[in-house]
Amino acid sequence: MTWLTGAARELLGLFVDDGSLAVAVLAWIAAAVLVFPRLPIGGGWLAVALFLGLALILVENLLRTARRRRP
Amino acid sequence: MIGWAHAGPSLLAAFLASLVEFVEALTVVLAVGTVRGWRPALAGAGLGLATLGILVVALGPALARIPLATVQLVVGTLLLLFGLRWLRKAILRAAGIIPLHDETVAYAAETDLLSHSPRRLLAGWDTVAVGASFKIVMLEGIEVVFIVIAVGAVGQGLLVPAGLGAAAALLVVVALGIALHRPLARIPENALKFLVGVLLSAFGAFWAGEGAGLAWPGEDWSILGLIAGFLALALSMVAFCRGRTERPA
Numbered sequence: 052m053t054w055l056t057g058a059a060r061e062l063l064g065l066f067v068d069d070g071s072l073a074v075a076v077l078a079w080i081a082a083a084v085l086v087f088p089r090l091p092i093g094g095g096w097l098a099v100a101l102f103l104g105l106a107l108i109l110v111e112n113l114l115r116t117a118r119r120r121r122p
Numbered sequence: 123m124i125g126w127a128h129a130g131p132s133l134l135a136a137f138l139a140s141l142v143e144f145v146e147a148l149t150v151v152l153a154v155g156t157v158r159g160w161r162p163a164l165a166g167a168g169l170g171l172a173t174l175g176i177l178v179v180a181l182g183p184a185l186a187r188i189p190l191a192t193v194q195l196v197v198g199t200l201l202l203l204f205g206l207r208w209l210r211k212a213i214l215r216a217a218g219i220i221p222l223h224d225e226t227v228a229y230a231a232e233t234d235l236l237s238h239s240p241r242r243l244l245a246g247w248d249t250v251a252v253g254a255s256f257k258i259v260m261l262e263g264i265e266v267v268f269i270v271i272a273v274g275a276v277g278q279g280l281l282v283p284a285g286l287g288a289a290a291a292l293l294v295v296v297a298l299g300i301a302l303h304r305p306l307a308r309i310p311e312n313a314l315k316f317l318v319g320v321l322l323s324a325f326g327a328f329w330a331g332e333g334a335g336l337a338w339p340g341e342d343w344s345i346l347g348l349i350a351g352f353l354a355l356a357l358s359m360v361a362f363c364r365g366r367t368e369r370p371a
Contacts, residue, residue, distance in 0.1 A: 061261060062264070065204060065264070065265060065268065066200060066203040066204050066207065067203065067207070068207045068210070068211065069207075069210065072206060072207070072210060073203055073207075076199075076202055076203060076206060077199070077203075080195075080199050080202070080330050080334070083330070083331065083334040083336065084195070084333075084334045084335075087334065087336065088335065094337065094339070095336075095337055095338055095339030095340075095344075097336045097337075098331045098336040098337060098338045098339065098344070099339070101327060101330070101331050101334070101336060102327055102331075102348060102351060105202070105206070105323070105327055106351070106352075106355050108206075109206055109209070109210065109355065109359075110355070110359060112210060113210060113213060113214070113359050113363060114363075116210075116214060116219065117214070117217070117219050117363045117366055118366075120214075120219050120220070
């Protein structure tokens with residue numbers, strides 16, 4: 052059982068390092084699946100919005116981490 | 123026919139990501155071989171590779187039975203989580219916010235740990251040594267398998283370039299390991315992780331968007347745009363975070 056828990060933790064660790072980053076990315080993708088199709092915007096703008104949202108999530112996370120760890 | 127917009131980045135992403143993973147595995151296998159002997163080190167590594175082979179054979183065809191949009195969404199999301207995790211860490215390391223990973227230090231720590239672990243024999247095999255070698259090959263190998271399947275399974279014919287990239291990385295690392303007999307500390311691991319993070323994040327965003335039913339401008343060619351976008355963002359963030367850490371308090 053300990054071995055199984057350890058393996059599950061290792062597997063989760065492949066994708067999740069900072070929990071808040073993972074949660075924000077999942078929430079943004081959920082929005083892309085559930086909310087984007089209802090918006091009155093067409094063409095490639097929604098795909099661009101997906102990228103910009105991901106970029107913003109990464110920037111916010113980096114700034115927060117940098118501020119927290121600043122010597 | 124596979125377009126170069128897909129095949130080129132797939133091959134490169136799989137090669138670079140696998141190179142990083144195999145270098146990390148080599149460090150531990152070398153430590154096991156040096157401290158506890160080459161027989162258990164190579165047996166553990168071989169057992170790990172065989173188990174990974176079984177995983178690939180079992181999982182590969184199963185993925186083909188799932189609808190493409192679902193595979194794209196799930197694999198794209200996992201690739202994004204994986205790629206952004208690598209990219210975040212590589213940016214923080216490049217900016218000097220967290221320390222760089224050092225293979226020489228990792229090798230010394232593993233050697234020390236193995237030197238102090240008692241020998242437990244089973245049918246003449248040093249189980250601690252076999253276990254250590256097996257575990258690291260499995261751990262790093264699962265990441266390689268995930269990357270190859272993730273990069274290769276979402277587009278028709280992409281598994282071949284992704285698999286070739288990973289196989290080439292394995293050959294390079296094994297050849298260097300045999301030739302040098304020491305950890306590959308000179309490989310710029312963080313720069314590689316930085317690049318791989320950019321590539322996997324771009325692939326992840328593309329596939330997640332496709333899976334969500336979004337239309338990318340320029341279709342497949344937007345992957346190159348996404349790579350450029352993530353790269354520009356990451357480089358800017360390194361400069362920005364470095365400036366913040368160097369500023370006097």
